[in-house]
Every structure is written in C-alpha cells, then in structure tokens.
Amino acid sequence: MSTVQISASDVNKLRQQTGAGMMDCKKALTETNGDFEAAIDFLRKKGAKVAASRQDRESNEGVVIARASADGKKGIIVEVNCETDFVAKNAEFVAFANAIANAAVEKTPASVEDLLKLEIDTEVSRISIGEAITDRTGKIGEKIGVSKYEVVEAEKVVAYIHGNFRLAVLVGLSANVDGADEAGKDVAMQIAAMNPVAIDKDGVDATTIERELAIAKDQIRAEGKPEEMVEKIAAGKLNKFYKDSTLLNQEFVKDPSKNISQFLATVEKGLTVTAFKRVALGA
Numbered sequence: 625m626s627t628v629q630i631s632a633s634d635v636n637k638l639r640q641q642t643g644a645g646m647m648d649c650k651k652a653l654t655e656t657n658g659d660f661e662a663a664i665d666f667l668r669k670k671g672a673k674v675a676a677s678r679q680d681r682e683s684n685e686g687v688v689i690a691r692a693s694a695d696g697k698k699g700i701i702v703e704v705n706c707e708t709d710f711v712a713k714n715a716e717f718v719a720f721a722n723a724i725a726n727a728a729v730e731k732t733p734a735s736v737e738d739l740l741k742l743e744i745d746t747e748v749s750r751i752s753i754g755e756a757i758t759d760r761t762g763k764i765g766e767k768i769g770v771s772k773y774e775v776v777e778a779e780k781v782v783a784y785i786h787g788n789f790r791l792a793v794l795v796g797l798s799a800n801v802d803g804a805d806e807a808g809k810d811v812a813m814q815i816a817a818m819n820p821v822a823i824d825k826d827g828v829d830a831t832t833i834e835r836e837l838a839i840a841k842d843q844i845r846a847e848g849k850p851e852e853m854v855e856k857i858a859a860g861k862l863n864k865f866y867k868d869s870t871l872l873n874q875e876f877v878k879d880p881s882k883n884i885s886q887f888l889a890t891v892e893k894g895l896t897v898t899a900f901k902r903v904a905l906g907a
Contacts, residue, residue, distance in 0.1 A: 628657045628658040630650060630653045630654055630658060634658065635650045638653060638660060638667075641660075641664070641747060641748060642664060642667055642748055643716070643747050643763055644667050644762070644763050645763070648670065649663070649667070652667050652670070664748055667759075667762065668758070668759055668762070670762050671759045671760075671762020671763065675758045675761040675762065675767070675768075678707075678761065678765075678766070681707055681766075681767045682707065682767075683705040683706055683767040683769055684705065684707075685706050685707060685708055685709050685711065685712040686704050686705035686712050686905060686906075687704055687712055687717070687718055687721045687789035687905070688701060688702070688772075688785070688789055688790060688903050688904070689701065689702055689704070689721055689722060689724075689785065690783035690784060690785050690792035690793060690794055690903075691725045691726065691728070691729040692729070692781045692782060692783040692794075693729050693730075696780050696781055696782075697778070697779070697780075697781065698732060698775065698776065698778075698781055699729065699775070699782070699783045699794040699796075700725065700728040700729045700774065700775050701772065701773070701783075701792045701793075701794055701901055701903045702721070702724055702725050702728055702739070702770055702773050703772035703903055703905065704717075704720070704721035704724055704768070704769075704771075705768065705769050705770070705906075706764075706766050706767070706768050707766040707767055711764055711766050712789075713788070717760075718789065720756070720760060721789075723744045723745070724739070724744065726744075727739075727742045727743070727744050727753065728742070728773065732775055736770055736771075736772075736773045739753060739773055740752065740754035740757070740770065741753070741754065744756055757769060757770070772903050774794065774903060775901075776796045776899045776900065776901055778796025778797060778898050779796075779798055779799050779800050779898075780797040780798075780800035780801075780804045780808065781795065781797075781808075782794070782795045782797070782804070782805060782808025782809055782811075783812075784808075784813065786813070786816040789905075790905045791816055791903070791904045791905065792902075793813075793815045793900065793901065793902050794812075794899075794900060794901045795808045795811050795812045795815065795897060795900050796897065796898045796899035796900065797811075797888075797895060797896070797897060797898065798894070798895055798896045798897070798898050799892060799894075799895055801891065801892040801895060802892075803891045804892075804895075807887075807888060807891045807895070810887070811884060811888070812900075813877070813878075814871070814874065814876065814878075814884060815900055815902050816902065818871075818874055819902060820869055820900075821869045821870065822869075822870050823870065823871050823872055823897050823899070823900065824866075824870050824871070824872045825866040825870055825873070828866070828869075828870065833862065836861070836862055837858050840857070840858040840861035840862065841854050841858050843861075844857050844858060844861075867883075871884055871897060871900065872884050872896065873885065884897070
C-alpha cells in the first residue's frame with residue numbers, strides 16, 4: 625500500500641506526459657509511490673500486456689500515407705492499422721502515422737522490421753517505432769501495427785494520397801522537368817482510379833499472361849469459334865488486356881484521346897514512368 629498521497633495535479637501531469645487515461649495514471653502513481661519515471665515504466669509495461677492480449681484481433685482500419693523526400697528522389701508509403709474507423713479518424717492517430725512516415729522517408733529502411741527499429745519522438749521520450757506502437761496500443765486499447773511499407777526511387781517521385789488516407793500512390797518519373805509535379809499527380813490519380821497491373825506489357829508477369837490467355841481461349845471456345853481461330857483471337861484479347869491494364873497504354877482518364885504515354889510526351893518528350901506503387905487500406 626502506497627504511503628504517498630497522490631494528488632489530482634500529479635495524475636494530470638502524468639496524463640499530460642504520457643497521454644494515458646486518468647485512472648491508468650492514478651493507478652500507476654499509486655503502484656509506484658508517486659515515482660514519475662517508474663509510473664511511466666508501469667504504463668509502458670501495461671501497454672505491452674495490452675498489445676500482447678490483442679494479437680488475435682483484426683486491425684483492418686487505419687491510414688495509408690505517401691511521402692516524398694525533400695529532393696524528390698525517393699518516396700515511401702506506409703499503412704498503419706488500427707481496429708476501428710473511430711480511432712483511424714482520430715487526429716492523434718493520424719499524427720502518429722505521419723511521424724512514422726516521416727522517419728521512413730528520412731531513413732528509407734529495407735523492410736517493415738527495420739522500420740520498426742527507427743526512433744521517433746513521443747510524448748515521453750525518443751523511442752523506437754515498435755515501442756511507440758506498443759505504448760499507443762496500451763493507451764487506446766486497440767491493436768496497432770504497420771502492415772505495409774513500400775519505397776520508390778527515381779529522378780522524380782510524386783506522392784499522392786486519395787480520400788481520407790485510405791489509398792496512396794507513388795509515381796517515379798524518368799526526369800525532373802517543368803510540370804513534373806502536376807503530371808506526376810495526374811498519373812498518380814490515374815493509378816488510384818484504374819489500378820494498373822504494370823507500367824507496360826513488359827512488366828506483366830508470365831503467370832498473369834498465362835491466366836489471361838487461358839480465360840480468353842475458354843471464352844472463344846464457348847462462343848463456338850473454330851479451333852484454328854482460337855490462338856489469333858486470344859492474342860487480340862491479350863493486347864486489349866495490355867491496353868486496359870498497363871499504365872502507359874491506358875486511356876488517360878482526364879483526356880481519353882491520349883494514353884498515359886502520349887500524355888507524358890506532351891509534358892516533355894521522352895518522359896515516362898519508371899516505377900509506381902499503389903497501396904489501398906486493408907487490401
């Protein structure tokens with residue numbers, strides 16, 4: 625039993641430092657005889673227990689954030705998840721996800737695991753992202769985690785966030801020219817809307833090509849076409865797939881008279897897309 629009187633101002637001070645709930649702060653100070661540092665450790669340990677107990681919970685809500693570096697040479701996307709839409713829309717949660725994104729674009733770690741080892745500033749101290757996630761899980765009582773992390777490097781990278789942090793896109797362009805920011809945003813919006821499978825037909829993997837051809841041939845045979853025509857018609861359907869599903873060949877949504885390749889040529893001759901990433905929340 626604590627012999628130290630815990631005042632309301634002490635509880636409020638700890639709450640301001642840690643962001644934890646009032647009753648949690650009061651209990652932490654009581655259990656640690658008013659020692660603020662020990663109380664902070666107590667709260668963090670409590671958070672670790674909460675995090676562990678929620679590992680079986682689904683965390684399909686959250687935010688997806690894209691960020692480009694100051695020099696425009698690289699960009700990142702991170703998906704930070706929670707359990708409910710209510711938390712996902714909370715300003716503190718969004719700020720926390722932005723802090724993770726800032727660390728990611730500054731250091732560009734190789735993987736999610738390496739990202740979690742990076743340090744960020746919290747209300748209490750500078751700790752690893754992994755530790756901060758554990759602390760925040762304890763604070764809000766929901767499972768939190770980083771589920772996706774993507775990087776694009778190019779001569780010019782443009783980042784785009786669609787809607788209320790529910791989808792993000794990175795576009796890597798071959799050159800940093802006048803109009804590249806606006807053109808990159810237009811292409812990013814195209815990717816968000818049309819979800820291409822690759823930059824061009826050379827980027828489509830063999831498995832996808834085989835699947836599309838198999839589907840096309842089954843359709844053609846179901847229509848009763850002669851067997852000798854199947855291969856030729858299937859090849860035509862595959863070309864239509866390339867037109868609809870590869871970025872540079874897609875009709876530009878803002879001007880269907882051009883495809884994306886032709887649109888980029890109006891910005892700068894030879895300008896093209898060298899890489900892109902698209903991350904949708906929970907997908």
